[in-house]
Amino acid sequence: MSGTEAGDKREQINLAALSVEQLVQIKQEFEQDISNIQDSLQTLYNCKAKYALSKEALESFHPDWKDHQILVPLTSSMYIPGRIKDLDNFILDVGTGYYVEKNLESSKDYFKRRIEYVQEQIENIEKIQIQKSRFLSAVNGVIEIKCLKNNAQ
Numbered sequence: 001m002s003g004t005e006a007g008d009k010r011e012q013i014n015l016a017a018l019s020v021e022q023l024v025q026i027k028q029e030f031e032q033d034i035s036n037i038q039d040s041l042q043t044l045y046n047c048k049a050k051y052a053l054s055k056e057a058l059e060s061f062h063p064d065w066k067d068h069q070i071l072v073p074l075t076s077s078m079y080i081p082g083r084i085k086d087l088d089n090f091i092l093d094v095g096t097g098y099y100v101e102k103n104l105e106s107s108k109d110y111f112k113r114r115i116e117y118v119q120e121q122i123e124n125i126e127k128i129q130i131q132k133s134r135f136l137s138a139v140n141g142v143i144e145i146k147c148l149k150n151n152a153q
Contacts, residue, residue, distance in 0.1 A: 015142040020150070023143045030136040037129045041122060048118040055111035058104065061087060 015023065066087055071079035090107045091099050102110060 020146050023139055027139045030132055034132050041125055044118055044122050048115055051111050051114045058108050
């Protein structure tokens with residue numbers, strides 16, 4: 001509706017031809033869309049930060065850490081003591097309960113690629129947010145003009 005994409009075509013609406021009530025409804029829809037986009041962006045920023053922390057942790061490994069005692073996360077808040085036995089292979093959580101085993105360089109590369117992918121998604125969604133914000137601004141401007149005209153009469 002109103003300037004959003006439906007497949008490859010856009011529907012154009014003359015905002016001045018709409019009533020104030022219709023404009024308010026469009027405004028509310030776009031405010032909700034923008035709120036959802038902001039939530040999605042926050043989720044992506046958090047995801048990117050987690051990938052960056054994982055990559056940073058891998059980059060801090062030293063060959064002399066073999067048999068060092070560490071805390072192994074079972075959940076986000078529960079850890080158990082463990083020892084590093086193999087510095088050459090890492091088990092990565094790739095989502096939805098799947099894990100893969102990779103060597104150190106492949107693991108670093110995996111997180112580097114995930115960070116780049118998430119950044120691309122952030123940039124794409126930010127473009128959409130800017131478009132919706134501009135349209136919302138236009139709707140607010142038309143509502144203001146119509147209200148001023150109604151008050152002048």
